[in-house]
Amino acid sequence: MIKLEKISKTYRTNEIETLALDNINIEVGEREFVSVMGPSGCGKSTLLNIIGLLDEPDEGNIELDSQHILTYEDKKTARMRNRLVGFIFQSFHLIKELNVYDNVELPLIYRKMPARERKMKVTESLEQVGLLNRMHHYPAQLSGGQCQRTAIARAVAGEPKIILADEPTGNLDSVIGHEVMEILNKLNNNGTTIVMVTHDEQLAKMTNRIVRLFDGRLVG
Amino acid sequence: MLKNYFKIFLKVASQNKLFTFLSLFGISLTIMFVMIFSMTISKITSGSGPESDLKKILLADRVKTMTTMQKKGGGYSVSSCGRTLCADHLKNISSAEHTSMFSYGQWEFIFNRIHQNKSITKTDAEFWDVFNYKFLQGRPYTKEDVVNKANLAVITRSLKELLFGTEDNVLGKSVRYTTLDLIVTGVVEDPPPTDQNANGDLYFPYTLIPDNDGSDIFIGGFRIAFKAQSPKQFSIIRNDVQDMIARLDAADTAHTVFLSGPYTQLEKMMVGYGDPEEFSLGHNILKYLLIAFCFILLPAVNLMALNFARIHERGEEIAVRKSFGAPSAVLRGQFLFENILMTLTGGVLGIIMSYVLVALLGNSLTLRLSFFSSVPLTFSFNIMVFIIALIACLLFGLLSGYLPAIRLARMKPAVYLKGGEL
Numbered sequence: 001m002i003k004l005e006k007i008s009k010t011y012r013t014n015e016i017e018t019l020a021l022d023n024i025n026i027e028v029g030e031r032e033f034v035s036v037m038g039p040s041g042c043g044k045s046t047l048l049n050i051i052g053l054l055d056e057p058d059e060g061n062i063e064l065d066s067q068h069i070l071t072y073e074d075k076k077t078a079r080m081r082n083r084l085v086g087f088i089f090q091s092f093h094l095i096k097e098l099n100v101y102d103n104v105e106l107p108l109i110y111r112k113m114p115a116r117e118r119k120m121k122v123t124e125s126l127e128q129v130g131l132l133n134r135m136h137h138y139p140a141q142l143s144g145g146q147c148q149r150t151a152i153a154r155a156v157a158g159e160p161k162i163i164l165a166d167e168p169t170g171n172l173d174s175v176i177g178h179e180v181m182e183i184l185n186k187l188n189n190n191g192t193t194i195v196m197v198t199h200d201e202q203l204a205k206m207t208n209r210i211v212r213l214f215d216g217r218l219v220g
Numbered sequence: 221m222l223k224n225y226f227k228i229f230l231k232v233a234s235q236n237k238l239f240t241f242l243s244l245f246g247i248s249l250t251i252m253f254v255m256i257f258s259m260t261i262s263k264i265t266s267g268s269g270p271e272s273d274l275k276k277i278l279l280a281d282r283v284k285t286m287t288t289m290q291k292k293g294g295g296y297s298v299s300s301c302g303r304t305l306c307a308d309h310l311k312n313i314s315s316a317e318h319t320s321m322f323s324y325g326q327w328e329f330i331f332n333r334i335h336q337n338k339s340i341t342k343t344d345a346e347f348w349d350v351f352n353y354k355f356l357q358g359r360p361y362t363k364e365d366v367v368n369k370a371n372l373a374v375i376t377r378s379l380k381e382l383l384f385g386t387e388d389n390v391l392g393k394s395v396r397y398t399t400l401d402l403i404v405t406g407v408v409e410d411p412p413p414t415d416q417n418a419n420g421d422l423y424f425p426y427t428l429i430p431d432n433d434g435s436d437i438f439i440g441g442f443r444i445a446f447k448a449q450s451p452k453q454f455s456i457i458r459n460d461v462q463d464m465i466a467r468l469d470a471a472d473t474a475h476t477v478f479l480s481g482p483y484t485q486l487e488k489m490m491v492g493y494g495d496p497e498e499f500s501l502g503h504n505i506l507k508y509l510l511i512a513f514c515f516i517l518l519p520a521v522n523l524m525a526l527n528f529a530r531i532h533e534r535g536e537e538i539a540v541r542k543s544f545g546a547p548s549a550v551l552r553g554q555f556l557f558e559n560i561l562m563t564l565t566g567g568v569l570g571i572i573m574s575y576v577l578v579a580l581l582g583n584s585l586t587l588r589l590s591f592f593s594s595v596p597l598t599f600s601f602n603i604m605v606f607i608i609a610l611i612a613c614l615l616f617g618l619l620s621g622y623l624p625a626i627r628l629a630r631m632k633p634a635v636y637l638k639g640g641e642l
Contacts, residue, residue, distance in 0.1 A: 074549075
């Protein structure tokens with residue numbers, strides 16, 4: 001499902017160069033649930049951004065769902081992100097001006113999908129995360145766990161094949177964190193490929209495989 | 221999708237009230253000025269009162285002549301049309317349905333110990349065919365009256381009320397103008413102050429005043445109006461007039477003659493008072509459009525600066541939208557849509573403000589059209605004014621939103637999803 005070959009990425013400012021990823025080779029199979037671990041600043045988020053086509057590597061090849069990414073043309077990458085990938089972030093990144101329903105609908109409005117179908121998919125997703133009764137609430141009116149469940153509903157509304165989760169439990173207490181992990185596991189059991197960045201060894205052990213990064217290199 | 225944008229617009233506008241106020245203030249003030257200006261110009265050029273047929277009328281009052289001597293020194297004379305030029309030549313243009321010559325003057329007098337300042341209009345009989353005055357009493361003077369130099373006058377209702385008070389029928393009464401005792405033959409409704417041609421308080425045959433300067437047949441103090449059956453005839457009338465001027469020019473070895481126009485009211489306003497031969501309608505339209513563009517550009521640049529300053533506030537939202545598949549073009553569209561909504565809101569406020577201002581202060585505020593004339597601000601509900609305001613709003617929205625929208629859509633989502641650090 002995901003294949004990275006010799007991926008390197010360096011961030012440059014006027015004064016310093018930071019090597020974020022150095023010659024990374026990873027393969028994630030279909031329906032696999034992989035966690036990426038490593039200390040802060042080792043390149044985990046950069047790796048996730050590169051898989052999600054939010055960032056461009058300096059070198060290397062990427063293959064997503066058997067498609068080689070040859071160019072990073074805006075329209076094409078936007079379409080791939082919309083159809084193929086769903087993102088879950090540590091700090092939720094819900095749009096605070098929109099209510100739960102509108103936030104979950106977001107990936108669907110960038111598809112030419114009739115309103116009735118969109119409504120059906122949003123309702124299904126909210127049902128999946130147990131937030132149907134909160135659909136008219138705004139993010140400010142929700143707890144952290146509810147915000148993350150909204151973010152998960154948004155990530156799955158478009159039925160993507162891949163979910164990229166960047167420390168999805170990082171801002172939650174352990175009970176809610178486990179609830180979120182249960183939802184992710186369910187999604188994985190239903191066939192979604194998941195790559196999750198985490199600092200939590202226990203949560204990582206709940207996934208199929210752990211990939212470890214250190215100073216931008218794969219160490220295990 | 222638009223519903224989604226609309227919600228965002230409302231939320232963003234209500235969350236940052238200072239920004240919203242600053243944006244709306246600049247836009248609505250500009251739209252208010254655009255509206256007041258275009259309403260007044262529209263009222264002048266679309267015609268009302270006696271000028272209700274203005275769309276069928278061509279006007280000329282600028283003649284340029286050069287004597288052989290002036291030619292050598294690079295000099296020339298520019299003035300209104302000469303009496304002979306109008307009466308003996310231009311009035312014979314047969315392609316016009318009616319042709320009228322007329323001339324204005326000031327009339328100062330003391331009445332009931334109060335200094336009065338009124339205006340007079342010396343006209344021919346066709347003046348009453350070209351302009352549709354509403355006669356409250358009596359009738360206009362006829363061609364015969366003009367030829368026979370009959371001491372007759374038409375006065376406006378306000379002049380009648382000033383001179384004769386509440387007296388009902390004033391026909392046959394006498395009005396003294398300088399050394400002339402004029403008999404009132406008709407009373408008309410006062411023309412609106414926006415009428416640039418059909419105006420005056422006292423009207424009488426031009427033949428009553430001797431031609432002061434008969435030496436130059438081309439130059440004098442007259443304006444001539446050609447009323448066509450329809451605007452389609454304008455080009456024929458223009459050609460006929462210019463052919464006649466060319467013939468007069470060829471026949472007169474002492475002068476070179478050039479007549480500016482005849483023009484529609486709008487064109488005439490654009491001619492200005494410079495050398496008429498130098499005038500190019502296309503250039504002047506371009507000049508005025510450029511001035512209007514600059515007028516809109518300044519507040520648009522201000523709004524653009526405000527938009528740039530706020531880009532980072534929207535960074536997270538844009539990054540999230542990009543993550544879930546929004547292409548840059550769609551994001552540009554969203555930001556432009558929001559900006560146009562903002563300018564349209566400002567536009568609506570500006571339109572309301574313009575009507576309130578005109579209603580409250582319209583009579584005491586004037587729009588200066590040229591060195592010689594100014595008009596009070598006036599109401600004018602017409603589709604053209606509305607379209608002008610709408611175009612101004614859209615221009616505003618596009619000018620102030622386009623560059624910030626490009627910047628916004630180019631933002632790297634990864635930066636904002638990590639809270640500004642990588």
